[in-house]
Amino acid sequence: MLESPIFRLLAMSSALLLSIDPAAASDAIDLEALVRGFAAMPGLSARFREEKHISLLQVPLVSEGVLYFAPPDRIARHVERPAPSTLLVRDDELVMGTAGERHTLDLAAQPVLRSFVDAFRLVLAGDIARLRELYAIEFRANDSQRDWQIQLLPRDEQLAGMIRSIQVAGRDAILLELRVVEADGDSTVTRFTDVDRNRRFSEPELDALFRIPP
């Protein structure tokens, strides 16, 4: 009831999308094969370093942390530095929090934000058809067929008014970078390291990792 419309702008909090981990790369990599590989993942974890280039600031904001994905729809993004914070996504619920605060958003009531989150989830689910409904997709691979890049351009005008493009880049089966460019030119670049695309979560781990730390 009391959600601000500008919470929709959270869609530009691109960091939550950073965890794409391409599946088994083939010699001749293509988009379908890539997302089929994502869909087959038992889970994923990765460390990330995020740089936010905001026009308000003279220098980018940098944050670091760890990201987890548990199929089919759970994401946890824990920022460790400079200040701890967590973002959780499950089904249609998005929760942001720190030790002292907690804010929840219903993605069902925020179609624009949901489209943005779905960009990530549909890639992981291998649902290319639905992804094409929401975004114009450009897939590029270099000559060696090892380095690739997926560019998503929003079809929805409202979303396009906030996000110019989402670019996911990687090498072979490994996701390396996510770049979100906002309509006003601000951008967020997230680079991944220590990517484990075969991460399996036990029940205690699911409970411990996919929640706002106390």
Next chain:
Amino acid sequence: MRIRPLVFLCAAAVWVALLGAYAWRHGHVSTDITHFLSTLEERELAAIALRLADSERTRTLILGVAAPEEATAVAAAAEWARELAAHPEVAALRAGPNPSAANAVFDLYFPRRLLFLSSRPEAELPEKLSRDGLVDAARRLRGELALPQGPLIKEIAAADPLLAFLGQLRRLEAARGSMRVVKGGFVAGDPPRAILFLTTIHSAFDSAHQAPLLDFVASSFDALNGSHGGALRLEQSGVHRFAVASERAAKRDATWISALSMAALVASFLWIYRSLSALLLTLIPLTVGLVTATAATLALFGGLHALTVAFGSTLIGVCIDYPIHFVSHYALRRKGESSHAVLRSITPALGLAALTTVAGFLGIASSDLPGVREIGVFASLGVLAALVATVVLLPELVPHDLGSTRPLERLAETLTRIAATSPRRRRAARAFVVAILLLCAVGLPQLRWDDDVFALNMPLESEWVRESQALSDAVSQVDAGRMVIAVGDDDEAALRANDAVHERLVAARAAGALDEFRSPHALLWSRDLQERNWAALAARPNLAEDMLAVLASEGFRREAFAPFAEALHGAQPQPLLMAEIVASPLGEAIAPFRVEAEGKIALLTLLRGVRDPDAVVAALGGLPGVRYFDNESFVRTIYSRHRTRSLWLVGLGSVAMMALLLLRYRRIDRALAAGGPAILGALATAALIAASGTPLNLIHLLGLLLILSLAADYGIFLVESDGDELADASSLLSVSLAALTTLFSFGLLSLSSFPALRALGVATGIGVALSPALALCFRILRTGAARESSTEEKS
């Protein structure tokens, strides 16, 4: 049929019809409890409490739909909501947040963000706007930008680097409580259930409308659950089903008890008089008394309170003694004696009985509480009208063939034998009176009063109470009926008081006096407080320039914050007013906190976990127009005061009755024989109930007043007929029949499962069993003493 009785019957029918029509046309039955309150403060609070009882909040039924999967519950609730919303009793049904509220929040608050900086601007803003404070603000802004909600902050930061709008958003979010929104639907609690808020058109206590709705809720949920394989579970919270269940139970009890009572009365009259017309005759004065009292009270007071109707009608029940007394005397009349002659012989007794009853009720009628006074006037007028109806109508309407029957004669003989004065009888009578006095001596010191008015209602289904509480806790997280009320002549005055309440409660919460509170302060501050925020900003020289300089020194681009400087250099924004919020999509958010009553505005702060009510009261001390309100203790206090006052008035009425009897008889022994059984009967009833360990309540007191009036009639009838053997037998008969009738009509209520009805039944049941026996004993003792004195004089 003879013409004369027909004329009288028609005249009575016309009288009843005319007054009945007047009462129907002008009859406004009020339930306004302020009628029974004395002080202005009490009236204000009670008016607010009354408005709350009929407010949207009380009319809202919370329905929780639980399922193994949260998404299933939400989907099922959404499907059910569409079906429920179509019911004609449903005024509104909310399954999820109002989609337009989000835009309204931005439109209402963002332009006024600088008016909502601090709820204590004079204390907080000088520090916040100092250079160090500005540095802290810039660092906080940087920190917020790094958080997941950074994109939100980025959009507002240029115009609001102090993050005033974010502060307002957080207040609003906190006000929403613990509810979440999942797939567009409200979800609360653990385990989670989908929540529906169903607001009814009529009062939650209007069971005529709520019973069909609750039946529909149950049947439609069963159908929904069936379509989900029985996986759903329904929880409810709200007063609707308690009110409906309570009324159904009361009606069920009243129906079967009335049927039993009527059957017993019919059987008794058929057995004793071999005639039903005798029973019908006795009902005529009662009907005339009730209708006349209703119309006259309406004419005098301009309205009638529901309690007046309930209590007054009960008190008028005493009038059944008059027709019974007449019918008994008529049935045992001397040969050839006319009905008018019979009436003449008992008129002094009837007149005195009515006068003593009215004297008793006049005590109540002299109360300074309008509601109590109304009851006294209603009952007094009803008694007088019933007396007139008895005197005027019954001699005309009584069937000439109504005469003595075998059972009547046998009963009269038995009673006369029992009442015969002999040393043995006198010893027995003395022993009985002493025993009753001992009972009073033992029982009365144990007398305790229970002023829990809620205990008079049906015991609530404990499973329902638990379910209702759990669901209410999950959704609203406030204690039912506990709040702080800020009253003002208008919205601004109430908001000012509420601003102060908020500040004090923050301190009380920090001190541990309460766990939490929900205040309209989250939505709106007074115009005064908003303008004081602006004044504090304006009082800070070079604020915009200093803020830009600080931002630049903390790594921000100075030029990006030009909108902030423009806002500070511009005119003060128009303060946000109540009318604007009420008219916006946020109106539904503030509505539960705002009550209009007695031409004033009350803003409610709902409390949770009040650990120390005294500390909360102390924290609010000195704030004009502000009161801590605990509905339960408030009602209990009023009830207790009303009971105490009524008790005092009943005592005064008893004194008036005895004075009247002394005036009539001018002899203490006769006055005592007439009035003593009433007073001793009422005291003994109270003593017996107390000795059984049961605390007495206001309904018991009503029963005691009824006993006083009835038993005074018994005593007077016996004293007045003294010296005439036939009249004596008739009076003994009429007293026994009157007691039997009362036992059937009121005493049977003691079988009810409804505590209020049971209390009335127990008190009158014990009283009407003891009082005739006491009247008989007093008569035996008095006539015995008279005879001894006469023998001594002769010797």
